[in-house]
Structure formats: C-alpha cells, structure tokens
Amino acid sequence: MSDLLLTARSLTKRFGGLAAVNDVSVDLFRDHIHAVIGPNGAGKSTLTNLLSGDLPPTSGSITLNGTETAGQSPERISRLGLGRSYQKTNIFLPFTVWDNVRLAAQSRERHWPWNPLRWIGSAQAMAGVNQRCERAIELAGLTHRSQTAAGTTSHGEQRQLEIAMTLATEPTVLLLDEPLAGMGQAEAESMIALLQKLKKDHAMMLVEHDMDAVFSLADQLTVMVNGQVIASGTPAEVRSDPLVQAAYLGEDHA
Numbered sequence: 001m002s003d004l005l006l007t008a009r010s011l012t013k014r015f016g017g018l019a020a021v022n023d024v025s026v027d028l029f030r031d032h033i034h035a036v037i038g039p040n041g042a043g044k045s046t047l048t049n050l051l052s053g054d055l056p057p058t059s060g061s062i063t064l065n066g067t068e069t070a071g072q073s074p075e076r077i078s079r080l081g082l083g084r085s086y087q088k089t090n091i092f093l094p095f096t097v098w099d100n101v102r103l104a105a106q107s108r109e110r111h112w113p114w115n116p117l118r119w120i121g122s123a124q125a126m127a128g129v130n131q132r133c134e135r136a137i138e139l140a141g142l143t144h145r146s147q148t149a150a151g152t153t154s155h156g157e158q159r160q161l162e163i164a165m166t167l168a169t170e171p172t173v174l175l176l177d178e179p180l181a182g183m184g185q186a187e188a189e190s191m192i193a194l195l196q197k198l199k200k201d202h203a204m205m206l207v208e209h210d211m212d213a214v215f216s217l218a219d220q221l222t223v224m225v226n227g228q229v230i231a232s233g234t235p236a237e238v239r240s241d242p243l244v245q246a247a248y249l250g251e252d253h254a
C-alpha cells in the first residue's frame with residue numbers, strides 16, 4: 001500500500017450562509033493521483049485553498065505528513081511538504097524561467113523576506129537553493145528554456161514553469177489546479193506525461209475540467225456538487241455511478 005501523506009476529515013467552509021465545502025473528506029497517497037471534479041461552483045478551488053492554508057476551514061481536520069495543519073499559514077504548510085499551483089498564473093513574465101523558479105524556492109525559505117547579509121555568509125544555503133531549482137526545472141522538462149524570459153515561452157511551457165516553481169519547494173504533496181487549462185492537444189499530452197512522471201514521488205490532488213485527461217490519469221476520483229461529495233472511488237466506479245451521470249458527466253464518459 002502506498003504511503004498516506006495527507007488526510008482531510010469532515011472539512012467544511014462557510015461563506016455566510018453558503019457551505020462552499022460541506023463535510024468533505026479526502027486521502028492523498030504517494031504514487032496516486034486523486035482527481036477532484038465537479039461543475040463550476042462545486043467547491044473544488046475552495047477545497048484546494050483549505051488544504052493549502054490559503055483559507056481556514058470553518059471546521060474539520062487536515063493531517064499532512066503526520067502534523068495537524070488545519071487553519072495554519074500557507075508558508076508553514078508549504079514547509080511541511082505541500083506544494084500547490086494556481087489556476088491563475090503566478091509567473092513574473094519579464095523574468096527568466098530560472099529566476100521565477102529561484103524566487104519560488106527562496107520564498108519558502110524560513111528567513112524570507114531574506115536578509116542579504118545572512119546570505120552573503122551562507123554560500124552553502126545558496127548552493128542548496130540553486131540545486132533545488134536545477135532539479136525542479138529539469139523535472140518539469142524546461143532545462144533548455146532556463147535562461148529564456150518567461151513571457152516569451154509558450155502557454156504550455158508557462159504551465160510547466162508553474163509546476164517547476166511548485167517543485168522548487170520540494171513538496172511531497174502536490175495540489176494542481178487545472179494544469180491543462182487552455183492547452184492544445186500536443187501541450188496537453190506533454191503535461192499528462194509530466195504528471196505521470198511526478199506521480200511516482202508525490203501524492204497528487206488534481207482539479208481538472210478535461211475529463212479525458214482526468215480519466216486517463218486518476219487513480220481515484222472524488223465528485224463534488226454544491227460543496228458536497230456525491231461520489232468517490234476508482235474512475236470505473238465513478239463512471240458507472242448513475243448519480244454522477246445525472247449530475248455531471250452526462251453520456252460522453254458512460
């Protein structure tokens with residue numbers, strides 16, 4: 001059995017009278033992709049924000065690598081091993097690929113905003129950051145674009161760069177919010193191959209609207225509608241669930 005790296009139990013997030021996430025539980029295992037699907041407004045991004053600490057839950061618990069993290073800051077949760085990519089791009093377009101990844105790596109350092117005097121005496125720490133950046137860029141398949149301004153790379157490469165920026169913090173759990181959004185077929189295929197490669201060393205939660213990609217990648221699927229989980233299981237189980245068919249998938253994936 002793969003390692004269980006993140007467990008969320010009975011998570012609820014209320015915005016006034018609206019329960020955007022309502023009593024949701026998920027488990028994320030290493031070497032597993034857990035896809036969360038559902039129509040617009042189902043609560044997928046809110047769930048991601050609860051796990052990453054971008055929003056505090058109204059109630060419920062989250063255990064990440066053995067530590068309770070519900071309501072803790074995104075910085076602390078990142079240091080405990082969670083990395084997330086955002087639906088809206090977080091990239092500084094005039095900066096090179098390398099500089100974007102290095103900023104992401106440094107932003108998660110314990111002493112950020114960093115004191116340059118501390119770093120002058122800390123060549124070893126800097127070498128460690130550089131090594132992490134190199135590894136992240138290589139894993140994301142962007143070594144040949146390292147010194148290119150991010151703004152001149154393709155849409156697909158920018159999404160790869162977001163993944164590299166996430167990997168630079170050396171997470172064990174990855175939350176990916178629509179990594180395939182806006183991609184053509186060739187770009188989507190290379191992103192799917194990248195996610196398959198990353199799966200081996202990470203537990204992954206994938207929020208994605210591209211159902212072909214979801215069904216080809218996911219080991220487990222959770223379907224949310226109106227903040228609640230209406231089904232969870234293997235892709236085959238979810239595909240054949242009549243409730244899911246009626247509420248979300250329609251006939252294309254029957």
Ligand SMILES: Nc1ncnc2c1ncn2[C@@H]1O[C@H](COP(=O)(O)OP(=O)(O)OP(=O)(O)O)[C@@H](O)[C@H]1O
Pocket residue numbers: 015018020038039040041042043044045046047
């Ligand atoms: N900060 C907020 N304040 C009030 N309501 C919010 C807030 N964030 C989200 N919501 C509401 O919570 C519900 C769930 O939204 P959420 O963005 O999590 O859905 P989603 O499944 O990610 O949708 P999409 O697929 O369109 O990204 C929606 O009704 C949304 O309007």
